[in-house]
Amino acid sequence: MEDSLHIDPALPSxxxxxxxxxxxxxxxxxxxxxxxxxxxxxxxxxxEHLRLEERIGGYEAEAAVENELTQVYASIATLxxxxxxxxxxxxxxxxxxxxxxxxxxxxxxxxxxTAPNEYASNYIAFLQVARRFGVRxxxxxxxxxxxxxxxxxxxxxxxxxxxxxxxxxxxxTNNGRVQPAAEVGALARRHxxxxxxxxxxxxxxxxxxxxxxxxxxxxxTGRKYLRAPRGTGFLYxxxxxxxxxxPMHVDMFAAELTSAExxxxxPDARRFEGFESSIACRLGLGTAVRYALAIGLTPxxxxxxxxxxLLRRHLSTIPGVTVQDLGxxxxxxxxxxxxFTHDRLAPAALTQQLAEQRIVIGASVRSxxxxxxxxxxxxxxxxxxxxxxxxxxxxxRFVAAIQLL
Numbered sequence: 001m002e003d004s005l006h007i008d009p010a011l012p013s014x015x016x017x018x019x020x021x022x023x024x025x026x027x028x029x030x031x032x033x034x035x036x037x038x039x040x041x042x043x044x045x046x047x048e049h050l051r052l053e054e055r056i057g058g059y060e061a062e063a064a065v066e067n068e069l070t071q072v073y074a075s076i077a078t079l080x081x082x083x084x085x086x087x088x089x090x091x092x093x094x095x096x097x098x099x100x101x102x103x104x105x106x107x108x109x110x111x112x113x114t115a116p117n118e119y120a121s122n123y124i125a126f127l128q129v130a131r132r133f134g135v136r137x138x139x140x141x142x143x144x145x146x147x148x149x150x151x152x153x154x155x156x157x158x159x160x161x162x163x164x165x166x167x168x169x170x171x172x173t174n175n176g177r178v179q180p181a182a183e184v185g186a187l188a189r190r191h192x193x194x195x196x197x198x199x200x201x202x203x204x205x206x207x208x209x210x211x212x213x214x215x216x217x218x219x220x221t222g223r224k225y226l227r228a229p230r231g232t233g234f235l236y237x238x239x240x241x242x243x244x245x246x247p248m249h250v251d252m253f254a255a256e257l258t259s260a261e262x263x264x265x266x267p268d269a270r271r272f273e274g275f276e277s278s279i280a281c282r283l284g285l286g287t288a289v290r291y292a293l294a295i296g297l298t299p300x301x302x303x304x305x306x307x308x309x310l311l312r313r314h315l316s317t318i319p320g321v322t323v324q325d326l327g328x329x330x331x332x333x334x335x336x337x338x339x340f341t342h343d344r345l346a347p348a349a350l351t352q353q354l355a356e357q358r359i360v361i362g363a364s365v366r367s368x369x370x371x372x373x374x375x376x377x378x379x380x381x382x383x384x385x386x387x388x389x390x391x392x393x394x395x396x397r398f399v400a401a402i403q404l405l
Contacts, residue, residue: 185214
């Protein structure tokens with residue numbers, strides 16, 4: 001199994017990865033798309049800093065770790081192939097996304113292009129600016145595999161000069177289909193349209209290169225596949241776009257008061273931050289990012305996809321179980337999220353029964369991706385999301401438990 005992970009011998013073995021994940025010893029944990037099991041080094045770093053605050057005070061403790069905090073930005077920049085000045089630290093993926101989205105200058109007649117599987121929180125924001133500014137929301141159709149239809153997107157861009165934004169969720173919350181984000185980015189660049197990518201589910205489970213993806217803005221969380229503390233996230237803002245954006249909410253950290261009538265925004269992406277934050281959690285985020293970088297996002301992705309493919313194959317052989325991931329049989333790009341339904345048990349009941357056996361999965365309900373779920377006539381799906389620390393033996397035990405339900 002260690003060979004299948006393709007880890008550099010100088011880096012942690014699979015046994016060490018599991019040792020750094022104490023929750024592995026207590027349960028089968030397939031809920032990484034909700035909130036991944038935190039790494040022991042991450043938890044240790046958070047607690048260590050809280051103890052320092054306990055001893056010397058919050059501001060003093062922050063000053064003592066100034067260099068390490070600076071390194072957090074550098075590590076995230078490395079993760080994304082960006083510049084540290086293009087990174088802002090936030091409290092969540094939602095906060096990152098909203099800060100970017102609402103900073104855009106909206107005008108009546110502007111068009112937002114999105115896909116049917118866009119996350120509900122994002123779509124609600126589209127409707128807000130539609131009501132406030134007279135913006136139009138256009139949903140681009142998907143192809144048979146669940147990917148945004150690139151031909152339809154190109155056609156819309158060619159005939160709609162008022163397109164202001166393309167907003168895409170890299171991996172939907174309700175299935176494992178990886179969207180063609182880089183191809184969308186190429187179209188966005190060609191038509192000089194701002195591109196906002198929600199990488200909430202992809203950060204930490206696959207390589208993310210903003211230069212290749214071609215996105216102007218990227219939002220994500222720390223708590224999922226990066227295995228950082230809850231209450232952490234970050235935002236990438238392309239340097240060339242920065243001066244066009246002013247966040248809805250700014251304080252004296254994001255801007256400098258220069259006179260009774262004027263202020264000056266910060267020149268970097270940290271204009272999207274505020275004065276107060278959890279320093280301990282930010283240090284934990286930095287630890288988690290460095291851990292992922294040390295393993296390598298390419299071997300992480302290979303391992304996760306290998307395990308997820310195995311689970312899909314096993315689930316597809318169980319009578320009464322339907323794998324709901326789009327395009328997986330056709331070889332469309334998939335990730336570690338495996339969604340399925342059971343002909344007798346609703347996802348909530350299924351999740352509860354498995355939890356009683358110390359098997360943890362999640363569920364995605366219709367309202368989270370309303371347009372896509374309605375089109376597919378689904379009320380909810382069970383969601384098993386695997387990580388590199390999971391094993392083939394855990395998959396076998398999971399499948400056996402499903403067969404006995």
